[in-house]
Amino acid sequence: MKEAVGTKIKEMRENASLTQKELAVRLWGTDKNQSYISEIEAGKHSPSVNFLSEIAQALNCQVADLIPNLGMREDV
Numbered sequence: 001m002k003e004a005v006g007t008k009i010k011e012m013r014e015n016a017s018l019t020q021k022e023l024a025v026r027l028w029g030t031d032k033n034q035s036y037i038s039e040i041e042a043g044k045h046s047p048s049v050n051f052l053s054e055i056a057q058a059l060n061c062q063v064a065d066l067i068p069n070l071g072m073r074e075d076v
Contacts, residue, residue: 003043004068005052010041012059012066026058 013023020041024034039045047055049063056063 002040002046005046005066006041006043008066008068009037009047009055009059012061013037013041016059018059023055023058027054 013020018026020037021031021034024031024037027033027037036045040047052063052066056066059066
């Protein structure tokens with residue numbers, strides 16, 4: 001799941017024409033933690049719901065946009 005969320009974050013970031021560094025600046029006012037964005041996108045870390053909300057706000061989207069197949073069952 002965390003890999004899929006990371007992939008969606010990367011997709012939404014790229015759709016917003018932002019680099020990881022630019023997203024980090026939007027989130028923290030500095031690019032100091034840009035590597036954390038990279039690790040989330042690579043599926044190495046799973047962001048909390050609160051942090052997903054902050055990412056969504058920085059990307060001008062909804063939290064649901066960052067979670068693949070939210071509410072959809074594949075076995076139906």
